[in-house]
Structures are given as C-alpha cells and as structure tokens.
Amino acid sequence: MGAYAENYRRSLEDREGFWLDAAQAIDWERAPSRALDDSDAPMYRWFPDGELNTCFNALDRHVRDGRGEQPALVWDSAMTEVVQTWTYRELLEAVARFAGALRAQGVGRGDRVVLYLPMIPEAAIAMLACARIGAVHSVVFGGFAPKELAARIDDALPKVIVAASCGLEPNRVVEYKPIVDEALRQTEHQPDKVIVLQRDQAQAELGPRDVDWRDALAGAEPAECVPVAATDPLYVLYTSGTTGKPKGVVRDNGGHAVALRWSMANIYDIAPGEVFWTASDVGWVVGHSYIVYAPLLTGATTVVYEGKPVGTPDAGAFWRVIAQHRVKALFTAPTALRAIKRVDPEGKLLAEHDTSCLETLFLAGERLDPETYHWAADELGVPVIDHWWQTETGWPICANLRGLEPMPVKAGSPTVPVPGYEVEVLDQAGNPLPPETDGAICLKLPLPPGTLPTLWGDDERFRESYLSRYDGYYLTGDNGYLDADGYVFVMGRTDDVINVAGHRLSTGSMEAVLAAHPAVAECAVIGVHDQLKGQVPRGFVVLKSGVDISEEKLREDLVAAVRDQIGPVAAFRDVAIVNGLPKTRSGKILRKSMREIADRGDTAVPSTIEDPSVLDELRPSLRGKG
Ligand code: COA
Numbered sequence: 001m002g003a004y005a006e007n008y009r010r011s012l013e014d015r016e017g018f019w020l021d022a023a024q025a026i027d028w029e030r031a032p033s034r035a036l037d038d039s040d041a042p043m044y045r046w047f048p049d050g051e052l053n054t055c056f057n058a059l060d061r062h063v064r065d066g067r068g069e070q071p072a073l074v075w076d077s078a079m080t081e082v083v084q085t086w087t088y089r090e091l092l093e094a095v096a097r098f099a100g101a102l103r104a105q106g107v108g109r110g111d112r113v114v115l116y117l118p119m120i121p122e123a124a125i126a127m128l129a130c131a132r133i134g135a136v137h138s139v140v141f142g143g144f145a146p147k148e149l150a151a152r153i154d155d156a157l158p159k160v161i162v163a164a165s166c167g168l169e170p171n172r173v174v175e176y177k178p179i180v181d182e183a184l185r186q187t188e189h190q191p192d193k194v195i196v197l198q199r200d201q202a203q204a205e206l207g208p209r210d211v212d213w214r215d216a217l218a219g220a221e222p223a224e225c226v227p228v229a230a231t232d233p234l235y236v237l238y239t240s241g242t243t244g245k246p247k248g249v250v251r252d253n254g255g256h257a258v259a260l261r262w263s264m265a266n267i268y269d270i271a272p273g274e275v276f277w278t279a280s281d282v283g284w285v286v287g288h289s290y291i292v293y294a295p296l297l298t299g300a301t302t303v304v305y306e307g308k309p310v311g312t313p314d315a316g317a318f319w320r321v322i323a324q325h326r327v328k329a330l331f332t333a334p335t336a337l338r339a340i341k342r343v344d345p346e347g348k349l350l351a352e353h354d355t356s357c358l359e360t361l362f363l364a365g366e367r368l369d370p371e372t373y374h375w376a377a378d379e380l381g382v383p384v385i386d387h388w389w390q391t392e393t394g395w396p397i398c399a400n401l402r403g404l405e406p407m408p409v410k411a412g413s414p415t416v417p418v419p420g421y422e423v424e425v426l427d428q429a430g431n432p433l434p435p436e437t438d439g440a441i442c443l444k445l446p447l448p449p450g451t452l453p454t455l456w457g458d459d460e461r462f463r464e465s466y467l468s469r470y471d472g473y474y475l476t477g478d479n480g481y482l483d484a485d486g487y488v489f490v491m492g493r494t495d496d497v498i499n500v501a502g503h504r505l506s507t508g509s510m511e512a513v514l515a516a517h518p519a520v521a522e523c524a525v526i527g528v529h530d531q532l533k534g535q536v537p538r539g540f541v542v543l544k545s546g547v548d549i550s551e552e553k554l555r556e557d558l559v560a561a562v563r564d565q566i567g568p569v570a571a572f573r574d575v576a577i578v579n580g581l582p583k584t585r586s587g588k589i590l591r592k593s594m595r596e597i598a599d600r601g602d603t604a605v606p607s608t609i610e611d612p613s614v615l616d617e618l619r620p621s622l623r624g625k626g
C-alpha cells in the first residue's frame, strides 16, 4: 500500500492514533490525551483537554530552537517598491510588543479584535498578537464597503478595531479609516478603541477614540503567551452564505495548529527554513492559513506581497518575486494566472527571471479550468497542483499530496481526498452516487481537525446550513463527481454563492441592495462566466409600474449602490432591465435555470428577458446535460 493509501486509511480507521501522532509536531502547554470529542455529535471538538498557544508555536519556539536569525516574513510591496525582511526574533519582538499594546487597551483572553488592514507586515503582527494573549481576531478584507464591515462588527462585538490609514490599489489609494468611521456610524456596537497604523500614502484623521499604532506601542510591555484551551477560538472569519448576513466561521487553536502543520509537510512539501509564498490577501482564509499561520507554524519563511499579478509594474511581477526571494512553492488563485496569461501569453516576461527555485505551483479558490492549467504547466515546467477547500474547512479537502505521495495530475481535478476527509457524492435522497455521476459533494462527519466547529454565536445556523441537509454529513455547497480512480471533480456551487476572481460573494446580498432601489419591483443576481475572473455577477431587475427613470440612470444607480454597500470587490457592473423573471408556480425565482442558460453562453440569454417563458422553453434542451 502506498503512503497516501496507508495514511488515508489510518486517518479514518484510527482517528485517535493518526491525529495524536500529528499533534506531536506542536508544542503543547498541556498535551492532549484524546483527539476527538464526539460526546455532543454532530458537534465535534478536537483535542478537548489540550492547552497551547498558537503564537508560541508560530514564533517563540522557533527562536528557542535556534531559528531566531532566519527570515520569518519577507514583505515585498510592489506598490511602494519596498522589501523588508523580518527574522523570527524580530517578528517575535514586534508581536509581543503589539500584544502588550492591545493588553494595555484592555484586550484580554476571549475578547474580539477586528482587523481591517492591507497586505502589510502589521496584518500578520496584529493577528499573532491577538493569538498571543488569547484574543480572537476577525480580519475583514479591505475591498468590502462600510456596511459589510459594520455587519461583521455587530456580530463579532470587538473590544478594539485595528486599521491602517490606507490600502494601495494600482489605480488609487483606498483610505481605510473613513470606511471604519462610516461603519461605526452604522453599527449598534461600539468598540472602546480604534488603533490606527498611519501609512505615508494617506494620513488618517484621529478622533477621541482613536489611538495611533505608534502611541499604542510606546511604553507597552511585551506580552507573554497566554495558554488557551485547544478548543478556544483563535479567530472568526466571515464568509458569504446564501443570505446577505455573513457567516462567522470559527477556527479553534489546537485542531488548527495540528492540521496546518501537517498540511505543510504532507500537502505542500515545505520544510522548516524553506520559502513559501501565498499570493492572496490576509482577508481571505487562504491568507489566514497559508500566508500567516501554516508557514510560521512550520518555521518556514513566508512572503507577504502587496501588489497585483499584472500592472505592478507588469505581468512579470510574480516571476520577479519568486526569483528574488527564492520561493520554493507559490500558492495563488487561477484568476491571477489568467490575468498574467492575458497580458503575456507567450511567457516572455517569465523568461526574464530565474525561477528555477520554484518546484510547485498550487492553485485554489475557484475551479482551475484545463486551459489555464495547461498554460501554467507548459510555461512554468513545474507541477501545477489544483486543490479544493473552503473558508469553513481552513485547509484542503482534496489535494495531490506532494509531500506524502505525489500522484499523476488530471486536468480539472483537485485529485483525491486528503486524509481525515471522507468525500462522498450524494443524490437528492442522500444515496451515494456511482463514479462519473454528478451530485452534491458531501463530507462524512466528523470533519478532521482545523475545520469549523461552529459559526460564531450561532450553533443553530451552523447545523441548519451544513448539517441538516443530509444526516451524518457536512454539505460543502459544491457539486461534482468522482471518477473511477477516486479523483474528485468539483464543478461549481449549488447555492447562491459566486466566486469572483477567487473572492467568495453572496448574490443574496447583492439582490438585497438592488431590491432596495425605489424603482425596482423585483430582481435576481446570478453568476455568469467571465474569461478573467471566472465568474462575475449579473443582475436582472423588473421595474415597478409607472416609474419614471431612464434605463441608463437606473443602471448607474444600481452599480453604484452595490459598490457603496458591498464594495468594489463585488465587481458588479452588469444589469439587465427585464419585463419579468422566470418563476415556479409557487413564485420562486428560477435562478438555477437562469444560471444554466447563461453558462451555455450560446444563447442570447439573458441580458434582456422580454418574456420570462423563454427560459422555460430553453429548459428541455438542458436536460441530460452532465
Ligand atoms: N482594498 C480595497 N479595494 C480593493 C481591495 C482591497 N484590499 N482588493 C480589491 N479591491 C478593489 C479593486 O481596486 C477593484 O476596484 P475597481 O473596481 O475600482 O478597479 C475591485 O476591488 C475588484 O478587485 P479585484 O477582484 O482584485 O479585480 P482587479 O480587476 O483589480 O484584479 C485580478 C483582477 C485577477 C488581477 C485580481 O483579482 C487578483 O490578483 N486576484 C488574485 C486572486 C486572489 O487573491 N484570490 C484570493 C483567494 S486565493
């Protein structure tokens, strides 16, 4: 039996042994005597009697073990043309001091801290500082608008918010502080303090509740690590669900540290001292897990990159970073490669850089289309590894385990289930489907360590969203199939979540914005295929009778409203004004049919639906489509 098959079998048949062994790669304040607590199934907890500190494992122990002078974090800002290297010792000192500063502002174990920061070292410093004192961070992505930030603040109820004065986008300086101020005008909850990191590109105005990051540090005593229960929350990360209200995915300390450390060795094949670069944003789960926690838990060097794959300064930016920092493995989203390919299809800019250090390219966040896969594999000449996971799981569900046992790549598949995950494809009635048959991809409970134990403050929504559809299974929300070799093919979401340039968004929340316009009687938003971003949202609105507004003005209003209320990241630009929306007899809008028809791409559908029955007519031709 190969290493994969043996590990996979053991991870399910001897869960205790497998995960207690993996737990030995972590330094515990109190080592766990058990792995899984299933006493409250289907709610599970991992390492119930273990105690640890995640920041200790990410920093202190590496300094203790002689890695103090090794680079821990390299910040490469293509936006400001600055490169900074932080050794483990320097990063530890900065984190301990900022942890002391948070403590001086009254933050303690279990308190929440909302972080609204761009891709700067201080984002990682603030996250680790929270972990150090047992506080729970909740990072909000900078591309969200004040209203989205406000919704997260009112759910997480932070004691303190940490923000930067600005983020840098290629076409503009995005002032973050006014976004925080506006969010706090909308929230019921008010934090005690807002700590503001002033960047040179924009100085934020500080009010009575605001504290300059430097003033917060002045005189703060470095804080020691606070041991917490393995089951205590490390962070809450909000993600889009089917409704407008974001879901607060909870991550624990113990299971997370064990799973991420295991994944670095077995999936990503990264050892202590090696350089790993995840080109994403700390505001997404990919950034939490593989920019900050996993590389540092491993004693590797992580690259924090502020910039875009193209235009900063050119489409060779990624290759320059790889060559300059001797990156062993890069992890990004397929959309980044599509952006590069569009500008430099023949890889001329790639040829200008010595990327011989690169051994593997990992891609996730959205489906890796075979065309992009082949282009990347041909140009780079290294294995291109698709892997599939989600905010909820925190680490890969399916992957080609490069450190454990590399397997042949099949374009379009993220390969096989990772040890700990039992993947099944189910039909409507919950019966497992034979190979090559499309259905709902589900994970048999319990999920492995590192995955979400619940939603923040809402066990009920957790059960309802993920556990209630099929008894004994977690519903991923993705559909797809297994092939005869057990490879998994993930084809897309079954719900109203869309994936725009690797960013997960809810069409439900966009519909709420459109519906609030006084001229709109009803509306629907679906994701349609886009060459660059994978998907983009398209809105359909039906006007109230008798309203007097030009179509152009209405479109402008609606695009601006989504940008103002959800954020530029929604990339909402496409609105069709239609006479009616296709519905079932009971009045439910047939979004799925609209999606299927739009995805065929070969009909005029549906930038204008003059007559909604056109969709019904088109439906029969879709039957039997795999
Ligand atoms: N703060 C403020 N605004 C932000 C932002 C941030 N952190 N991130 C994005 N935005 C804005 C952008 O400026 C843009 O605004 P615009 O409409 O005024 O131009 C909008 O949100 C959309 O941004 P983005 O999705 O990044 O699109 P883009 O056209 O600027 O770039 C790509 C397209 C493909 C180059 C880009 O999406 C990319 O690099 N993706 C990498 C994938 C990734 O990081 N995925 C995360 C999960 S792995």
Ligand code: AMP
Binding pocket: 239, 285, 363, 364, 365, 366, 367, 368, 386, 387, 388, 389, 390, 391, 392, 414, 476, 477, 478, 490, 491, 492, 493, 499, 502, 503, 504
């Ligand atoms: P997020 O929670 O933002 O990481 O988004 C998770 C969703 O992105 C998944 O449920 C999938 O729909 C999609 N996704 C992520 N990785 C892949 C992949 N490798 N292949 C196909 N879809 C993916």
